[in-house]
Amino acid sequence: MIPELGTFALVLALCLACVQGTLPLVGAFRGNARWIGLARRAAVGQCVFVTLGFGALVHAFVGNDFSVSYVVANSNSHLPVHFRIAGVWGGHEGSVLLWIQMLALWTVAVAAFSRQLPAAVVARVLGVMGLVSIGFLCFLLFTSNPFDRTLPAAADGRDLNPLLQDLGMISHPPILYMGYVGFSVAFAFAIAALLEGRLDAAWARWTRPWTLLAWSFLTLGIFLGSSWAYYELGWGGWWFWDAVENASFMPWLVGTALIHSLSVTEKRDTFKNWTALLAILVFSLSLLGTFLVRSGVLTSVHAFASDPRRGLTILIFLGVVIGGALTLYAWRAPTVGLGGRFALFSRESLLMVNNVILAAAAGTVLLGTLYPLVLDAFELGKISVGPPYFEAVFVPLMVPLLLLAGVGPLVAWKQASVAGVLRRLRWIAAGALLFAAVALGVLKTSWMVALGLALAAWLLLGTAFELAKRLRRQPAGTTWRARLASPPLGYWGMILAHAGAAVFVLGVTLVKGLESASDHSLRVGDSATLGDYRFSFAELRRVDGANYIAARARFDVTRGDAPVATLYPEKRFYVVQQMPMTEAAIDRGLFRDLYVSLGEAGKDGAWVVRVQRKPFMGWVWAGVLLIALGGALAAADRRYRASARRMNRALATGAPAPLPSFVVPLVN
């Protein structure tokens, strides 16, 4: 009964989405205030029914309803409750429902937090989001309904994929989808502006907090996926340039370009076409990612069960949405004016160079991900494009970007003097080079590592220098508390994010450059050494989990005579899916991670054990978290909320509402 109600709720949601996606858009075009007002209410209604549908699916999982085929495919009666809930998004159909749920939540958020925007703008934004909802709801209801029944009901489920039975995996998809789907808001704002024919600084200011928030979620989502892979997949890797990882990285790169471009458009009312194009592009990449994961076109550990038929449906949807958006862009963009001017050397121009590099980086990732498909489609053979390629082409692109990030904040808007900036950069450059020299001379690292360290130092020093300059700018006598409170949150967000990037680069450079690993065949009682760490295989014991049996080893790690850690790596065997899983044991430290994982067991009782030492691994995670935090802080900036007061004041004085811009030439 409940599953059928779930389907029914989603059908109602679709109806409301149809209302939300059509009437407000027409109403905004015609000036019909009633239809414009429908947008918010339809959005809330749609969200209510989507949530009911989602709740029905959760209910089916928690209640072990094995008459629902999706529950059978992704759950099991022995599965602990929290994993049963995670199972809701463990497969294709449920993850589409999660997408729809996230979209509904973002839509309601836009509806609630946009009081200061003109009603027609809100109507258009919500209308566009409604159109996207229609697409996804149709996709779900017609091709991927999670509520399809299997009768007679199965005795028990086939269990959730053991790879997904982990706390990290419970949180990774929802957070990641918050990011993917959140970019639909930026997309909707761009479409709304193009429809209205008004692309200006105000539009950029409205779009920016939503974009920052979505970007922050995406950063966090990628972090969760990566850190989960680190301990779950058992070999110490955390980024493989896998097709699905790339599918999340491309929108992140373009999203980063977008938040920087929005800053230029907001401040100087320029490069508006480019910013709008980026907003369309970032959501297109989100949709492309959705396609790649589900269509079977590319091979990946992450991919859902492939189904070319569903792939075709998503592809058509992609074509309609992105094609429509780009057509609108091609039509309207030529009419958008030039806006503010700036000198060849200014912060604006440097930010645009930032955009070019990030766009080229995203293009590179896309090229590498799709190239095997290109060759295959033209019958030119099959190749693999993996980490060696991506590292070879991507890292060089990041070098100028990092250099820019250290310089940019020091350069003035509109027009800056090269000499002045170079003067300020002297000390930063000196510090970075000193760092590199120490690395090469004292630590005896390779020149690649030295370069990475120099770049990280450059960025960190540049950011610190800029912060110091800003804090000192207050009149003498201001207290430190007041100084710290004076720059807006947007500024602190930038500082944190850039510092986070520096920390990340530092971590990655040191881990990649200095990590060490070795494989050993060990029996209980044996030990292995790595550097000055000694890993003693003390004990092996059988553990019975809820739905698995495991061999749990105990490793005593010592350094010299001092005990360092006790690690318990496991090799699990999930009985329902007949699948082995490695649970690595990690001792996380401030300056290094020690990593032990069990490989295969031989018949003679000897286990293949891999031990690794990863210096500064924690800094990689810290850096990413700082970046995410920076984005969130920037989104919370007062100036995105302050305009509410201004708008209300304008309305209160009885000023007439502005005419739609394309009408103006007609009446003049």
Next chain:
Amino acid sequence: MRRFLLPLGVLFALLMLLGAGLGRDPQAIPSPLVGRPAPAFALAQLELPEKSFGPQDMKGKVWMLNVWASWCSSCRQEHPLLLDLAQRGVVPIVGLDYMDARPEGAKWLAQHGNPYQLSVLDANGKIGIDYGVYGVPETYVIDKLGVVRLKHTGPVTAEVIETKLLPLIKALNRG
């Protein structure tokens, strides 16, 4: 103004590419051995361990090499088709028992039938690597000069036999 149509053009090309990709199998790997001489080996036969066999023994004949194993479940799928093919006497089939032990291999053939003229045992998989074996079962068609003409990965189906293997074998026998 045409530059604003560029993104649409890129999208169109991308959609075409992805659409073409939907029909293809990303896991199907073409073999570099096709068109090259079959790698030489001298392995002990499965049933007669004192006798050895190598591809040079089949020179002058068109033949099929089928890679199988007693632990391979998909091999059981194609086995009846191979028995049928052997019965028809169209082409001699030689088996390569991959990563297996002699008693298990012999027992499996006794249990499920033996379509092979003979089988050789590749216990450590080294010859399999020479032949680019990565998924059992695999089937090769080798011509009279000892050149590999076709490699099929995965169990053969009736369709593959009728549309790909038999026509090729017939053509090779003629030429």
Next chain:
Amino acid sequence: MARHHGLLASLLLALPLVAPAQGQPAVARGADAILEQHVHRIAGELRCLVCQNQTIADSQAQLAIDLKNQVREQLAQGASDAQVMDYMVQRYGDFVLYRPPLKGTTGPLWFGPLAMLLAGLAVLWSRLRRQDRPMHDADEEGGIA
């Protein structure tokens, strides 16, 4: 695949509580350690063909282990990196390499990134130059904005 899970499962099921015994330290000796690192590096460039996108260094599949042993054997006999890669490509094709070889067909792949960057910078340069020129009244606020 099934036989490996059978082995693992039976091993786990038959596992008693093992008392710590006196064992040998499995210390990798100097030359062995260097060879292992070399093997690991090469194995990181080769694809495991039976896996969903993994290197043979990381994969625990039987074929991956076999191929890794092949690599080790060859390196121990003094083969060069290129020779080992070549050995694999001869048997499995270019697909087994995670670093695509530079050929006619992969030209756009290897030169594309730089080309994109340069093209983007060129376009940006021409735009910045154009809007940096001294003001013309007509250029200022054109169209609908």
